[in-house]
């Protein structure tokens with residue numbers, strides 16, 4: 001069981017959350033909306049790392065906020081979780 | 093035909109029993125790697141080994157090494173739930189799997205190895221009228237392509253699978269089923285061993301316990317494959333490493349549109365014959381069959397998040413077991429005996445990626461997720477053809493990496509670019 005330290009609710013079980021996938025790629029600017037390569041990179045291409053992975057989790061069973069979480073894909077250890085709206089990674 | 097020495101047969105068995113405990117020759121030769129090969133296939137799973145075999149059998153290319161980091165079949169080949177079927181709706185998916193199903197039907201004889209191909213039938217359950225209608229559409233598409241499909245209403249389904257719980261008050265009541273009677277199971281590790289033996293008999297080098305750690309490139313070509321047993325030059329490289337595809341692609345200098353996610357399977361204690369067909373539950377996902385040893389083999393969906401941890405988690409086991417028990421209440425009395433996971437490489441449309449890559453002499457075979465075992469013979473056969481002719485065989489051409497840029501996606505599940513949902 002993965003335990004995610006929600007910045008609003010404290011440490012909670014994975015079963016309260018919904019996974020939202022890779023959060024490492026910034027969305028391309030909508031101003032150059034037809035930049036095919038940029039959108040292909042954002043929608044499809046993935047680093048898919050063995051190790052630390054920054055990803056979205058939705059806390060539906062708690063604060064109902066989207067979080068950004070850094071989790072290791074081999075050990076499932078979570079290093080940090082922050083509100084997705086905060087955009088910046090927390091100080092280590 | 094491959095010249096097997098010795099050929100496996102009842103006669104050979106009797107002869108050896110008669111002559112006393114004469115040891116059998118190794119099924120495939122143990123050889124140190126040469127300094128270079130025409131084709132280096134990375135990944136000694138069933139797909140890589142089949143590709144080597146068909147290159148040798150059909151294309152006259154025998155200067156081949158299959159490089160495996162662990163032991164043959166230790167990857168997803170030996171971890172899957174052994175189901176074969178071709179009951180797909182989309183043209184490209186269905187044609188490749190139907191070709192494979194036809195090949196499975198004669199493969200034990202051809203490879204002189206009992207693969208225990210058991211066409212016991214594959215029953216796919218629908219849980220609503222809407223789902224039944226989609227199943228009828230799919231069954232019609234299958235029949236139009238010359239494959240077999242039957243739609244069973246509840247009554248007929250109960251006759252086909254008497255143990256199935258069709259209680260209308262169940263949490264997810266069952267509405268009917270699509271049945272492919274030619275579907276079934278194949279003994280998975282035997283597939284790796286049989287292809288390895290047949291490839292080795294044609295001169296293919298199989299090199300185990302030899303992780304690939306990098307590539308040396310000149311321009312847009314790979315010159316040398318770096319392995320723990322030394323550098324190996326290659327005219328052509330095939331990457332067929334399932335869950336580890338992104339890692340190999342990164343070594344070659346590019347990213348892939350896929351993610352690695354653990355998928356689990358588990359078996360119960362062995363019991364007397366109780367289930368003679370493969371059954372798949374679609375409210376959530378759970379598939380179950382009974383092995384010849386008597387164990388129920390069960391599998392479910394993905395772990396739900398990116399993972400390279402092949403042990404898997406308890407919540408997923410609980411979910412899958414609950415669905416199995418809803419289908420077959422008698423299963424509640426069984427104890428789970430073993431549980432394991434495999435790392436599935438799931439692409440952004442949930443389908444395989446085969447053919448050319450951004451590196452000129454690197455051919456990809458990836459993205460098979462938790463659905464590629466059934467396709468093994470056709471993948472090996474069509475990839476070998478593509479390698480020798482220098483252009484993708486029509487059966488695999490639709491699965492090109494380029495489809496993610498062109499938009500010609502093959503999304504059987506309709507789940508969009510979220511691998512954890514496929």
Ligand SMILES: Cc1cc2nc3c(=O)[nH]c(=O)nc-3n(C[C@H](O)[C@H](O)[C@H](O)COP(=O)(O)OP(=O)(O)OC[C@H]3O[C@@H](n4cnc5c(N)ncnc54)[C@H](O)[C@@H]3O)c2cc1C
Nearest residue numbers: 135137139161167168169172173175304434462464465466
């Ligand atoms: C739990 C589970 C259930 C499944 N059930 C089914 C099913 O019922 N039906 C079905 O059709 N499919 C199923 N699948 C999917 C199927 O098993 C795979 O799609 C298929 O096995 C992939 O091809 P492969 O056999 O070549 O892969 P693998 O057997 O995984 O072969 C890849 C090999 O590459 C090796 N490798 C990795 N990295 C390196 C490296 N750096 N250097 C050298 N070698 C390397 C690995 O050790 C491995 O042996 C299931 C998968 C899982 C995990």
Ligand SMILES: [Zn+2]
Nearest residue numbers: 006009062063
């Ligand atoms: Zn919260």
